[in-house]
Amino acid sequence: MNKFQRNSKFRHPNSKTEKAFLQPTFRWLVGIWILIVGICGHAVAAPYIEYLYPAGAQQNRTMEITLGGRSLEGASEVWVSGSGVTGKVLEVNMPTEAQIREARKRDEVAAQTARVRLTISPDAEPGIRDLRVMATAGLSNRFRFEIGKLPEVSEKEPNGHLADAQQLPALPVVVNGQITNADRDFFRFSARAGQQILIEVKARAIKSYLADAVPGWFQPRIVLYNSEGDRLAEADDFRFDPDPVMFFKAPADGDYIVEIWDAVSRGRDDLVYRMKIGELPYVTDIFPLGAPRGVMHHRFVARGINLPGKKADWICDVSDRQPGISEISFTLENGEKTNARPIEISELPEVPEYEPNNAQRQAQRVLTPVIINGRIDKPGDIDVFTFSAKAGDKLVIDVMARRLGSPLDARIVLGPQKLLGKTPTADDVKDERFGLITHHADPRLAHTFTQDGDYFVHLSDTQGKGGVEYAYRLSIAPQQPDFELRVMPDNLSVPAGGNVVVQLKSIRIDDYNGPIRLSTEGLPPGFELAGAEVKAGKNQTILTLSAPLDAKPGVYKPLFRAEAEIDGKTVTHKANVAEELMQAFFYYHTVPVEQGYLVVTPASPFRVEVMRPADAGPLELTLGKECEIPVRIIRDPNYRPPVAAPQPPKAKTGAGTKGKATAKKKTTSKNKSAGAGKNAGKKNAKKPAKKQQPQSAAKVPIRVMASRGGKGMIVEVAVIEAGATEGVVKVRCTNEKMVGEEGVFIIEATQRFRGQKTSSLAPALPFKVLPAEDGEPVNLVRDPSEKKNQPKK
Structure with a gap:
């Protein structure tokens, strides 16, 4: 298969020596990038990584990878989280005409490619890293890159049939591959009789979502054959995870062949996979799924393959873990580590579930607040628990299962009906904190009790399934109002003296509905947030982050904090930087990233400001009434626009065309005189003079507008001509539903010159x-979307 080569350069930010400021070790490289940005001086889309191939590497190796994406011009740096990885950009390639044509057939945009040489140190920590590219247009999105300990090989064509299966070296091994042109890849390996072989594929774990494909991710499918071509096993997932995992016990010494392809029969450069094959330990499930905070010796029972027995007991110290979800892996006697599994650390008392508890008469009594660690251990099993509540108590009944890797699709029913008057139930409840889960199968039920008494919780699997792996954590506790905050995007870019738009998304927990404030740390003095609050009752907002005019261009690592008043106490959390990913053209998911970045570029040739006192308070818009926003443009007198590139000469007319033109000139005198009277006026008429294009950006008008105000906002743009500095943007709200609402305008000034767009916020x-004034006529404009839906007369 054709592997497009790519380019980039790796550098990891050192959090100890550079908490937020530019690293001295690569300042000269960033200086080159700053020079490029200063020369270009126009707004373009940020770099975007669509795939890496291969998407991982072994420790203690130097290798080349291919990076595909968009807006990669001028790629000068590649950043990777963690330590122990360095690299060098080798080249950036634009798509060929053939690749552009093929992309058009698929209604896609052909990707650019970059070739990168990476060096992974022997002590580089294994696991998933975030990789980014620094290019002319700024810092890219993150893409996952895995560091491992096992030997690795890359797929080689032709390997599209059983007979052409690629021979792999001795196991264990990691195979890197790419499904292009809807092909299939076959690999041959050797195994001994009785070996428990693991085949684990990572595809969605590398690229979580495909924005332009259904179901929204690469869906790999694997089939195992013996040397004769007989099918032995197949898999296309692991429980609810789209990435397949297969276990098989080799029946005899010999060769085996594994086939992998996309179950939807697609082929694209970004269908990249990593397939691990070998006699390796793998934990399929653990019990319990969590532990109380502060426990030094907590017992976990793990099941899987190539473990010490059918199940293995591990005593783990979790005393240093904070409340919430983290991952845990186990170490074998030979020093080998298992795969990681998620666990929850809580601050509530915990108890185990006891059987029999399949009916109300057998219900297990618990004292609230409590977390119950249990299992639906066979198909059709129901676990019943009883607890006491008083009138006025508001308790939350929550099941953690799918969010902790359990296949349980839980359902809870609250009883008895004679006390409740109804039968409250809960099934699937979406938890916005988990952006990588697409089937939210965990139930959550909040209920206010009106009578004293004993109540029951019935817990079961909605599909009637069960088994030792169907574990859960059932919490019964009072409401704990709380929140989380997401900051987007994760790769902000702002010119010195300018502003950048920041999006906030709040996740409210247990009915917390108050305001949430945002602050930033780790930036030099002069950086400020404007409008940094999610209003009470709202889940999202936009704001701006400003950089001082003397801000040093470079890359910074801001930290964000969120703060709110809950029950009379100030609660502060880290605000997680996140990326917003699209799935299958329609769905959006917010996924936290390890570290966000702020890129400061050289100052723009002009700045825009609103001529209002800083303490003037919100702009008051009366419904239907025009409001003026005075604005001022501040031009940089020292700015020098880039010199226009010389235009290529027009192509000369070919010989055949020239002959035709000559033939047309050969006309008889009769024809000339006949046409003279008809065309004389046209020949003698003066051609209109061509409009002179301005030779300097200083002579080009700047347009200023207000955006992000919401539906029903009519905006009149202010055009500030050359030589002028002030103007007025006019806005009018025509949406009655917005009366009483608050929001923010983003004031943007733009100028287009020589095909480039320069903007400033x-x-x-x-x-x-505000509502319309009494007696004042209100000129409301119907929403254009409503107009479209009206039937034609």
């Missing part, structure tokens, strides 16, 4: 919409 301008 002012700090976010807050506003609120």
Whole structure:
């Protein structure tokens, strides 16, 4: 298969010596990038990584990888989280005409490619890293890159049939492959009789979502054959995870062949996989799924293959873990580590489930608050628990199972009906904190009790399934109002003296509905947030982050904090930087990243500001009434626009065309005189003079507008001509539903010159919409979307 080569350069930010400031070790490289940005001086889309191939490497290796994406021009740096990885950009390649044509057939945009040489140190920590590219347009999105300990090989064509299966070296091994042109890849390996062989594929674990494909991710499928071509086993997932995992016991010494392809029969450069094959330990499930905070010796029972027995007991110290979800792996006697499994650390008392508890008369009594560690250990099993509640108590009944890797699709029923008057139930409840889960199968039920008494919780699997792996953590506790905050995007870019738009998304827990404030740490003085609050009752907002005019261009690592008042106490959390990913054209998921970055570029040739006092408060918009926003443009007198590149000469006319033109000139005098009167006026008429294009950006008008105000906002743009500095943006709210609402305007000034767009933002301008004044006529404009839905007359 054709592997497009790519380029980039790795550098890991050192959090100890550079908490937020530019690293001295690569300042000269960033200086080159700053020079490029300063020369270009126009707004373009940020670099975007669509795939890496291969998407991982073994420790203590130097290798080349291919990176595919968009806006990769001028790629100068590649950053990777963690330590122990360095690299060098070798080249950036634009797509060929053939690749562009093929992409058009698929209604796609052909990717650029970059070739990168990476060096992974012997002590580089194994696991998933975030990799980014620094290019002319700024810092890219992150892409997952895995560091491992096992030997690795890359797929080689032709290997599209059983007879052409690629011979692999001795196991264990990691195979890197790519499904292009809807092909299939076959690999041959040797195994001994009785060996428990693991075949684990990582595809969605590398690229979580495909924005332009259904179901929204690469869906690999694997089939295992013996040397005669007989099918032995197949898999296309592991429980609810789309990445397949297969276990098989080799029946005899000999060769075996594994086939992998996309179950939807697609082929694309970004269908990249890593397939691990070998007699390796693998934990399929653990019990319990968590532990109380502060426990030094907690017993976990693990099941899987190539473990010490059918199940293995491990005593683990979890005393240093904070409440929440983390991962745990286990170490074998030979020093080998198992795969990681998620666990939850809680601050509530915990008890185990005891059988029999399949009916109300056998219900296990618990004292609240409590977390019960249990299992639906066979198909059709129901676990019943009883607890006491008083009138006025508001308890939350929550099941953690799918969020902790359990296949349980839980359902809870609250009883008895004679006390409740109804039968409250809960099944699938979406938890926005888990952006990588697409089937939210964990139930959550909040209930306010009106009578004193004993109540029952019935817990079962909605599909009637069960087994030792169907574990859960059932929490019965009072409400604990809380919140989480996501900051997007994770690769902000702002010019010195300018502003950048920041999006906030709040995840409210247990009915917390108050305001949430955002602050930033780790930036030099002068950086400021404007409008940094999610209003009460709202789940998202936008704001701006401003950089001082003397901000040093480079890469910074800001830290964000979220703060709110809950039950009279100030609660502070880390605000997680996140990326927003699209799945299958329609669905959006917010996924936290390890570290966000802020790129400061050289100052723009002009800045825009709103001519209002800083303490003026929100702009008051009366419904239907025009409001003026005075703005000012501040031009940089020292800015020098880039010199226009010389235009290539027009192509000369070919010989055949020239002959035709000559033939047309050969006309008889009769024809000339006949046409003279008809065309004389046209020949003698003066051609209109061509409009002179301005030779300097200083002579090009700047347009200023207000955006992000919401539906029903009519905006009149201010055009500030050359030589002028002030103008007025006019806005009018025509949406009655916005009365009483608050929001922010983003004031943006743009200028287009020589095919380039330069833009500048002012700090976010807050506003609120007031009702129309009594007796004043209100000119409301119907929403254009409503107009479209009206039947034609």
